[in-house]
Amino acid sequence: MTKVRANGIDIEVETSGDPRDPTIPLIMGISFQLVHWPNGFVEQLAGRGFHVVRFDNRDVGLSTWFDDHPRPNPALLWLKSALSIRPKAAYRLCDMAEDAAGVLDSLGIDSATSWGCPWAG
Template sequence: MRANGVELCVETFGDPADPAVLLIHGACASMLWWESELCSAIAARGRFVIRYDNRDTGLSVSYPPGEPGYSLSDLVLDAVGILDALGVERAHVVGRSMSGAIALGLGVDHADRVASLTFLATTTGDPSLPPMTDAFLEASSAPSSSAVENIVSVLRAYAGPSPYFDEEAVRLLAVQDVARTVNVESAMTNHFQIEFDGPRGGGFGDVVAPTLVVHGSLDPVYPLAHGEALRDAVPGASLLVLDSVGHDLPRPVWPVFVDALVAHTST
């Protein structure tokens, strides 16, 4: 699909006549990490689910390693372009990890396109909040023998002490992801080098869309205080804490997440 002047890989689930849910994943992650079974489960509850590869992931436009030709605001406009191309006037936006910043940009600068916001495993960016855990930093920096093993290692570190990490499922998805990615090196690095030009129209306090914050109780990247701070920063926001979950969305908690998302997007 061509959106915002670039080629982006987009997939939809469900009936386009249903309320749209736009799923935006975080740094380095293609749309595959919004698992198809999860998307189908949301669609089965009467939602038109949209997932896509951000620039430099999966089958979307790729740039040379270390030379991303875009900033965060471009990624925000990509999301708007996808809604335009699909004929969606307003969507329920879900921003995960780094893409919480994309969701914020949509909610502030393109509020007329946003029916609700859900922030999953993300942060306000306040430097006074607790840092990444030492265990995560050590585990995520360990050398790996291949791109697949690197992904598995990083996602194991994301799970932290959670009992839900499914290494076999993660490895199978990592193999698929690497096989379909235009440039794996770019996918693994470029998102960390873009300019995070924030919303022009304000910040979290200026969000007017109904907002749900979802956060794992054991998140080693953004400890739970980040989710609590985000809830407090957005007027009227509510917080769902996923018990024994890290910086991921493991299959055993999908029913809880789907129930919460369906309820939130019913408003």
């Protein structure tokens, strides 16, 4: 594993397979680390000709944590959303999407097909 600098933060990254092969970034849901992708699954993808990139999202595992910001209250977030009030937060989902793009950029990857795990379960 290694850290890359992307979108202004440090992100823990692990790659498998040949970087010249088509890339599949595996994006785990909120609160789960890259290690939650089963190694056997990653090895099968790499063995079938894919370059696999998996990483810890911000505020997870070995990537940058935002400890100086309070943890969001899910019920309050839902209520504010229902009332069209933009909540204050350390970051938004679009920031996390930019993190993923930044990881690929830092690895010199121009295109990829993403696989993800649901964020809500």
